Amino acid sequence: MNRVDAKVRAEWETLRQVVIHRPGIEMFFGLLEPYASLYERAFSRMKARKEHARLEDALRYEFDVEVLQLKKIMLDVADQDPAVRDRLVDLALGTIEFRGDPVEAQLARKDLERNIPLLDSGHFFNILLLTPAIELRSGKGARAIHLNITEHEPLSNLYFMRDQQAVTDRGIMLSSMAKPQRQRETLLTGLLWEILGLPIAHQTSPPGTFEGGDFIPLKNFALVGMGDRTNREGVSQALEHGLSFDEVGVVHQPRHPLLPGDRYDPMIDMHLDTYFNIASSGIAVGSETLLRRAEVEIYFRESDGRYTKDDSRTLTLHDYVTGKGFEIIDITTLEQMAYASNFLCIRDGTILAVEVDQNVRGLIANLRANAGRDPDRYGKLLGQVEKDYRYLKSEGQFFPHKKEVYQHDIEAYPIILDNLTGGYGGAHCMTCTLKRG
Numbered sequence: 254m255n256r257v258d259a260k261v262r263a264e265w266e267t268l269r270q271v272v273i274h275r276p277g278i279e280m281f282f283g284l285l286e287p288y289a290s291l292y293e294r295a296f297s298r299m300k301a302r303k304e305h306a307r308l309e310d311a312l313r314y315e316f317d318v319e320v321l322q323l324k325k326i327m328l329d330v331a332d333q334d335p336a337v338r339d340r341l342v343d344l345a346l347g348t349i350e351f352r353g354d355p356v357e358a359q360l361a362r363k364d365l366e367r368n369i370p371l372l373d374s375g376h377f378f379n380i381l382l383l384t385p386a387i388e389l390r391s392g393k394g395a396r397a398i399h400l401n402i403t404e405h406e407p408l409s410n411l412y413f414m415r416d417q418q419a420v421t422d423r424g425i426m427l428s429s430m431a432k433p434q435r436q437r438e439t440l441l442t443g444l445l446w447e448i449l450g451l452p453i454a455h456q457t458s459p460p461g462t463f464e465g466g467d468f469i470p471l472k473n474f475a476l477v478g479m480g481d482r483t484n485r486e487g488v489s490q491a492l493e494h495g496l497s498f499d500e501v502g503v504v505h506q507p508r509h510p511l512l513p514g515d516r517y518d519p520m521i522d523m524h525l526d527t528y529f530n531i532a533s534s535g536i537a538v539g540s541e542t543l544l545r546r547a548e549v550e551i552y553f554r555e556s557d558g559r560y561t562k563d564d565s566r567t568l569t570l571h572d573y574v575t576g577k578g579f580e581i582i583d584i585t586t587l588e589q590m591a592y593a594s595n596f597l598c599i600r601d602g603t604i605l606a607v608e609v610d611q612n613v614r615g616l617i618a619n620l621r622a623n624a625g626r627d628p629d630r631y632g633k634l635l636g637q638v639e640k641d642y643r644y645l646k647s648e649g650q651f652f653p654h655k656k657e658v659y660q661h662d663i664e665a666y667p668i669i670l671d672n673l674t675g676g677y678g679g680a681h682c683m684t685c686t687l688k689r690g
Contacts, residue, residue: 259451259687261420263472264531266689267600271312272445273684274323275305276412276673279382283409283676290409291434293520294619296675304673305412308605308680311668316599321687323414323445324378330448331374337448338374344440345377350386350405357389357398381441383407410435413678414685415526416482417442419468419495421475424454426495431462431482442685451687455494463487466524466682469531474498474577476549476570478525480506492552492560499554504529504570507546511586511634518630521590526681529570530594533602536661537579538652540589544571544581582657586634587641591616593652595679596665607679608667610651613642615671 280298283290312318331338346366351358384405389398410416417438419426425446430436439456446453457463467478468491475498479488488503504525508517522528522543529539529547547570552560568576575581584593591613596606620638624631645651652658653665670679 259420259425259446260422261470261686261689262422263470263534263689264598265534265601268312268316268318268598268686268689270319270321270688271684271686272321272323272414273305273309274412274414275309276301276409277324277382278379279407279409279411280676282383282404282407287675289434291432291520291677292409292675293677294615294675296615296672298672301672301675304668304670305683308668308670308673308683311605311666312684315666316603316605318599319688323411323441324375327441327445327448328374328378340444340447341374341377341381342369344444345380348384348437348440349380350384351389352386353388353390353401357391358387361387361389381408381437382411384437406434406437408435408438408441410676411438411441412673413466413676413682414442415678415682416464416466416524418446418685419463419465419491420686421454421468421470421491421496423495423497425451426463426468426491427453427456428463428465429457429459429461429487430464431484455490457487457490460484461486461490463491464524465685466526466678469525469529470498471531471577472534474500474502476502476504476525476529478504478506480523481519482523493558497554497557501552501554501560502570502573503550503552505548505550507543507548507570509586509634510542510546511637513630516630520677521634523677524682526595527592527678528589528594530596530681531579531598532582532596532604532658532663533598533661535579536582536602536663537574538582538584538594538596539570540586540594541571541581541583542586543589544574545569547571549573580661582655582661582663584652585641585645587613587616587638587645588652590620590638592670592674592679595681596653597680597684599666602662603664604653604666605680606653606665606667607674608669608671609653610645611669611671612674613651615675617642 386403388401464482467483469476528543551563596604624635
């Protein structure tokens with residue numbers, strides 16, 4: 254494993270090293286209630302794991318990227334270094350809960366602590382994944398104990414490794430996740446950076462929220478999304494502690510025009526990278542429907558930790574990036590919702606993209622179900638998505654197989670992630686970039 258500085262300045266620089274997490278038992282619990290787990294829809298866990306393995310293989314063998322697996326690194330090092338194992342155990346003991354009969358609960362906790370040397374490191378890793386609460390109540394008779402084990406907000410979204418941090422030009426900025434389902438993920442990723450010896454430039458603190466999917470570096474400037482997942486305080490902390498780009502565009506999460514204004518669904522474009530991304534040093538991909546509605550605040554760096562807002566102008570994201578010299582490949586509403594823009598740039602002009610036409614059937618079926626339950630909220634959006642589907646099918650133009658992609662000399666390597674994208678994200682969301690260049 255090569256040591257890295259963990260600093261990234263431009264999204265199109267050659268990808269060298271990423272961190273991923275192969276979803277495990279935590280995904281099983283997520284699929285018991287997909288909506289509450291922040292998933293888009295139900296899908297096959299077994300097939301999702303196979304897709305994830307193919308994603309890893311593509312990165313390793315097609316593009317020669319060094320791929321680090323969060324769980325493997327953590328357990329391998331914990332088994333070799335007692336200090337790391339102790340950190341893992343301490344985090345787990347602070348997470349697990351014993352309830353019910355006070356005598357039985359106290360005995361159970363003491364037994365766990367006594368048995369620590371006998372239990373493998375993976376045992377404690379799984380405690381952190383699942384946050385079990387163990388309820389014990391005594392019954393009549395010898396060893397008649399009623400046992401109830403509850404998993405409290407299992408980390409079913411941990412495989413979206415982009416979000417727990419942003420790797421910026423100053424290093425790792427650790428996130429503070431906006432949703433309670435995800436807030437403990439940084440316990441694990443924070444421990445990983447500690448194991449790898451990577452310093453944290455800043456750890457976002459409440460009431461600030463910040464998530465890595467809202468950050469895109471563009472060499473001479475950067476974009477930071479602000480909305481449902483990254484709030485104003487999180488942006489302020491990023492400007493003060495996490496970034497040193499000469500210019501930063503703060504992008505307001507746009508509201509989709511096909512959703513009623515008072516019943517907006519922020520999951521449609523939850524992160525900046527769900528509707529906008531960079532394919533090369535001169536080409537962006539995004540939904541113009543949203544790019545023309547996303548307002549940008551422009552900040553200029555005065556000194557380290559100090560940015561000044563340009564109050565003289567407010568631009569849309571479309572006008573801002575085209576003013577920087579980027580051309581935009583437009584995608585339809587259907588393609589945007591099917592994670593067309595959530596590709597991973599491998600090097601300047603080469604992307605690892607989601608095979609959109611394999612995602613759309615499940616997406617449309619899920620949207621139809623939502624529109625059936627709530628036609629006033631989702632009816633217009635469904636109508637546009639079905640219209641897009643008919644057009645794209647007749648033209649054979651599903652992203653990344655679009656004529657504009659070829660015309661702009663973008664090499665696209667599509668990969669089928671039909672099940673994994675059911676969790677609400679594509680290849681970009683599933684990878685934490687540690688090194689480019």
